[in-house]
Amino acid sequence: MNARTPRITVLAGGVGGSRFLVGMRETVRRRGIDRAQDHLVAIVNTGDDLWLSGIRLQPDIDSILYALAGVNDAERGWGRREETERVARELRSWGAGWPWFTLGDLDLGTHIARTGWLRDGLTPTQVVELLGRRWDLGVRMLPMTDTEVDTLVTVRDGDDVRQLHFQEWWTRHRAALTPLRFDNPGIDSALPAPGVTEAILDADVVVLAPSNPVVSIGPILAVPGMRTALQSTKARVVGVSPIIDGAVVRGMADICLEALGVATSADTVAALYGARERGGLLDAWLVAEEDRALVPAIREIGIRALVAPLWMHGGTASADVAEAALGASGFE
Amino acid sequence: MNARTPRITVLAGGVGGSRFLVGMRETVRRRGIDRAQDHLVAIVNTGDDLWLSGIRLQPDIDSILYALAGVNDAERGWGRREETERVARELRSWGAGWPWFTLGDLDLGTHIARTGWLRDGLTPTQVVELLGRRWDLGVRMLPMTDTEVDTLVTVRDGDDVRQLHFQEWWTRHRAALTPLRFDNPGIDSALPAPGVTEAILDADVVVLAPSNPVVSIGPILAVPGMRTALQSTKARVVGVSPIIDGAVVRGMADICLEALGVATSADTVAALYGARERGGLLDAWLVAEEDRALVPAIREIGIRALVAPLWMHGGTASADVAEAALGASGFE
Secondary structure (H helix, E strand, C coil): CCCCCCEEEEECCCCCHHHHHHHHHHHHCCCCCCCCCHHHHEEECCCCEEEECEEEECCCHHHHHHHHHHCCCCCCCHHHHHHHHHHHHHHHHHHHCCCCCCCHHHHHHHHHHHHHHCCCCCCCHHHHHHHHCCCCCCCEEEEECCCCCCEEEEEEECCCEEEHHHHHHHHHHCCCCCEEEECEEEEEEEECCCCCHHHCCCCCCCCCCCCCCCCCCCHHHCCCCCHHHHCCCEEEEEEEEEEEEEEECCCCHHHHHHCCCCCCCCCHHHHHHHHHHCCCEEEEEEEEHHHHHHHHHHHHHCCCEEECCCCCCCCHHHHHHHHHHHHHHHHC | CCCCCEEEEEECHHHHHHHHHHHHHHHHHHHCCCHHHHHHEEEEECCCCECEEEEEEEHHHHHHHHHHHCECCCCCCEEEECCCCHHHHHHHHHHHCCCCCCCCHHHHHHHHHHHHHHCCCCCCCCHHHHHHHCCCCCEEEEECCCCCCCCCEEEEEEEEEEEHHHHHHHHHHCCCCEEEEEEECCCHCCCCCCHHHHHCCCCEEEEEECCCCCCCHHHHHHCCCCCHCCCCCCEEEEEEECCCCCCCCCHHHHHHHHHHCCCHHHHHHHHCCEHHHCCCCCCCEEEEEEHHHHHHHHHHHHEEEECCCCCCCCHCCCCCCCHHHHHCCCCC
């Protein structure tokens, strides 16, 4: 046990990552820390970033940004609150972009600012830093890499097998086409963004947020050097299960896991990440009360298993989950 | 005199060019021509096109596009009718773009579609052709060049002399800083866009629209090959004076002319373009009734001078001006 506020680094994707980070920020602030961002770093998935009609989109960066700023549309699960779609209607009339992919007007402000900064020569890391300055986020956000990485999905479509962009599969087809494989072409030559490796090595606690293990956490772990950093860090590495009682809390992780031949269960996802003491990533794994029966199986894998309420139905509940993750790491 | 519908090519800038083109389209349609675009080509100034926050803007192309489509804000003189500025407010909050340069939401739809097509590898000519497909414009629009050309203004600012982008001078400073010079760096290596030279050479009538002679018509004429084409064409070349009774109809042509040492008068602008028979560009020059007294001076330069009402206060008035221009060319 350690009474000082630990330095915490969270690997995170979109919605699950956002909620968890809001909770973790609360736990840091509860400890009387004003500048929570000095203690809390988010390494964010950029695998589903994309260029659309000349504009750069970063879905997970923006989900986390908006959630931390308190301007997100929590009900819909993505984008800004009080959003409108004037520009998107025009784009449809022009036949530009993807008609099934809605760009909100407020959201487009972010995309255009980002696009301008990138075209001016700023790196994605510098752009994310600039985006983070507008509000008091209390989290230092880092993209997992400054290299442009796509996520492609190979699907079965009737008798055909074809490959499509993750967003097309996710948003247009709502994951209805059976995925056979997920690929991040070029990721083998990607580099962790500046500060990412340090944030893992210098942390006291590293948390794998309850995000999609395949398409959110997966790409982060696929960046060369990331697994080595996680295995080398002196931090405790704790994961929070995105699966409760054999089902996804939100999103389509179940379908993604199936493509990997992994059952949708808190213990199988723990096994996917693996025990650090056996060459994997996790020191500890936090499962929901509903999954208490899985604790022995997880311990069997070599991972310390802890039980807590994992439903993040609001700021307090999210903070409780974050506290439990800190607890699992040995910090209170 | 010739009873068939002539092929007409108009060199045009923003507002003056738009109004004139709307009128010219009407004269073509009055002759029972459904596809006016087979008879009417606009070669449009792209000298004040710009990249802003990663987005490509083409102010004169859009002014003409919106006016021909009937979706322009005629009162304000630029942009779309029923425009809103949700995205622009966001961009200001992000500190992106130019706070003094408003991008309307509907207008941004155009900019983003264009940006996407350009990033996909289409040429500006192809992009303008795509933009023109949405409505029945009745005019074939061609950018003057596919080469990116800027317009820079050298101004006196107190005791300083400095250079700024045309849009900054025009929109931010409302031309309040005294211009000393206008430059289009790189224009010497620009090429006329595909179809431009042909549209001049194959026309029956070429019209210099009543646009700003310095910053709208000037850059078009500065594209290498343009003057030669105008001097070689078998067409009659007619200009319509943008100056009535010693004053600009709209805009800031007077300030621009002053930088060139040219007085704001219908005859001095005619002299600036010059008589084709003496190595200049004009066969004929249309002046307003208010400027009837200048006719002898213009004839003295070697240019046929004709008098007509030149106020384009609506579609009918614009069509009358266009008819007068056709009449000046020898077509009725």
